[in-house]
Amino acid sequence: MRHFLSILDLKVQEAQDLVKRALEMKTTDYRSDLLAGKVLALIFEKSSTRTRVSFEVGISHLGGKTIFMTPRDCQLGRSEPLQDTARVLSRYVQGLVVRTFEQEKLELLASFSSIPIINALTDLYHPCQVMSDLLTIYERTPDFSQLKIAWIGDGNNMAHSWINAAIYFPFQLNIATPKKYAPDGDILARALSMGAKVYCTDDPKEAVEDVDYVNTDVWASMGQEEEAEIRKKIFAPYQVNKELLSRAKKEVKVMHCLPAHRGEEITEDVLESEMSIVWDQAENRLHMQKAILELLFS
Ligand code: CP
Ligand code: NVA
Numbered sequence: 001m002r003h004f005l006s007i008l009d010l011k012v013q014e015a016q017d018l019v020k021r022a023l024e025m026k027t028t029d030y031r032s033d034l035l036a037g038k039v040l041a042l043i044f045e046k047s048s049t050r051t052r053v054s055f056e057v058g059i060s061h062l063g064g065k066t067i068f069m070t071p072r073d074c075q076l077g078r079s080e081p082l083q084d085t086a087r088v089l090s091r092y093v094q095g096l097v098v099r100t101f102e103q104e105k106l107e108l109l110a111s112f113s114s115i116p117i118i119n120a121l122t123d124l125y126h127p128c129q130v131m132s133d134l135l136t137i138y139e140r141t142p143d144f145s146q147l148k149i150a151w152i153g154d155g156n157n158m159a160h161s162w163i164n165a166a167i168y169f170p171f172q173l174n175i176a177t178p179k180k181y182a183p184d185g186d187i188l189a190r191a192l193s194m195g196a197k198v199y200c201t202d203d204p205k206e207a208v209e210d211v212d213y214v215n216t217d218v219w220a221s222m223g224q225e226e227e228a229e230i231r232k233k234i235f236a237p238y239q240v241n242k243e244l245l246s247r248a249k250k251e252v253k254v255m256h257c258l259p260a261h262r263g264e265e266i267t268e269d270v271l272e273s274e275m276s277i278v279w280d281q282a283e284n285r286l287h288m289q290k291a292i293l294e295l296l297f298s
Contacts (some may be wrong), residue, residue: 003110003117007127007164016166022291024136033185035064038094042068046222058289084111116296130161132288136281147171148211155183158217166196173198176207208248215255216240216265241267
């Protein structure tokens with residue numbers, strides 16, 4: 001029994017194999033009965049479209065069933081401790097897919113549960129999204145060693161999972177954030193010490209120079225709504241627009257995990273352009289969820 005709370009819960013080979021397996025599942029429109037007779041609970045303390053639906057559909061493609069829970073409709077919202085919820089649900093269902101705030105909450109759940117826990121996004125990481133973004137890159141440009149990828153905007157959960165991915169995949173990752181919103185220093189230091197090629201700057205122009213892929217995300221993540229107005233001012237120079245992209249490779253592709261705020265972190269003309277691969281990214285969530293489920297439940 002194993003959990004998937006972070007990309008670093010995988011071995012290097014497993015992470016690389018997951019991308020290949022997810023592509024195989026995509027090209028064959030894969031179905032199986034791996035999860036037949038199994039039920040997974042999805043506990044979501046934050047909103048979700050892609051992660052929720054891709055997990056529900058992916059689990060059903062593998063023959064399993066799901067129960068969707070939010071704090072509004074279960075005792076978690078009335079302060080029943082996670083460690084109690086974990087022990088109770090472990091006796092009913094065979095896995096938990098959890099979207100919450102603190103990574104420590106997931107770790108607590110994992111330590112009290114006897115079934116696999118999957119991180120469906122925390123404030124610290126979004127590992128399922130970045131694994132599927134790697135699939136979106138791999139299906140276009142399979143040799144990661146030749147790639148330069150930029151992360152522009154907030155040093156948030158997505159940025160942290162990209163830093164972890166750079167430990168396992170040999171691309172160059174350039175991160176541009178305002179100084180105060182740089183990624184977590186410990187996550188970065190660990191990645192650098194493990195050989196990741198990550199460069200951090202506060203200059204978005206420098207970060208996108210000659211890159212193959214440009215990634216961005218909202219400036220205020222879920223839970224930071226009250227900071228949205230101040231962040232809009234601070235992050236304005238980090239908007240992914242045509243002028244910024246003119247410094248990247250001519251064939252540059254633009255990525256966004258979605259939902260996107262047009263006119264803020266990304267302009268409408270970029271999001272809707274030939275450069276944008278965001279719809280493939282969204283589709284690939286489904287294929288990657290199936291590959292992750294197969295790894296954990298085989
Ligand atoms: N990208 C992503 O995780 O989207 P949702 O919040 O809709 O799940
Ligand atoms: N950083 C964003 C990602 C949404 C999928 C958030 O946490 O809200």
